[in-house]
């Protein structure tokens with residue numbers, strides 16, 4: 384559909400919904416999140432090791448794993464959603480660029496995983512995608528854990544080279560999707576949003592899991608550098624910028640972020656980055672001042 388990927392700022396011209404009032408992704412700001420302890424854990428069925436076939440495709444924008452509809456997710460309000468596909472968003476355009484779509488208190492994570500589902504009250508994804516309560520996405524954020532390969536991703540990542548070119552597909556067997564997701568699915572953010580790519584339909588119930596997936600630096604770099612788009616350029620930075628909240632409420636069933644021990648390193652990285660930028664600003668400010676003072680000293 385998109386010959387050359389339209390610049391996202393121009394999406395609304397061709398897809399009016401992309402300029403709507405409940406768009407995704409968003410920045411999840413802890414101080415604005417509404418605590419709702421009655422949100423129960425997401426209930427995943429059939430996500431464990433399955434020996435059937437998983438078609439995996441490079442669609443020119445991302446790598447997508449087709450999922451069998453025997454996988455289903457039941458949300459806190461009892462709605463059952465059937466799995467359709469999972470795909471990834473990443474950065475990588477320069478070595479330190481992260482590529483998650485949702486940010487948490489302004490912090491962008493290295494990768495974001497989307498598991499796309501449709502409401503089981505509809506007969507198919509194609510039917511559900513047109514309905515206002517049609518879709519749900521389970522999103523998970525990825526952090527780098529140096530030198531620790533995540534074995535649950537080994538098979539998937541090693542087969543990326545089979546689908547280097549846009550349009551190529553392969554088939555994997557025996558994936559454990561549950562193990563490719565965060566270990567703790569009890570805690571999450573929940574809000575109403577949209578697809579993050581055109582047509583940006585505003586019918587997605589988002590569930591962003593608080594716990595993260597850990598991948599090694601090598602695994603992250605493989606995902607960032609293995610796939611080419613339709614122009615034979617490496618697919619990188621395939622994330623949409625965060626969108627205005629516009630009076631929507633983001634709920635969460637936790638008060639402060641659990642699993643702080645995992646995020647401490649990346650938080651520290653975020654704060655050090657801020658300090659670096661402030662120091663750079665100060666350095667330029669001082670450099671501008673010093674010549675002036677010298678001139679003043681030279682005054683008779």
Ligand SMILES: [Zn+2]
Pocket residue numbers: 470471472497579
């Ligand atoms: Zn996505």
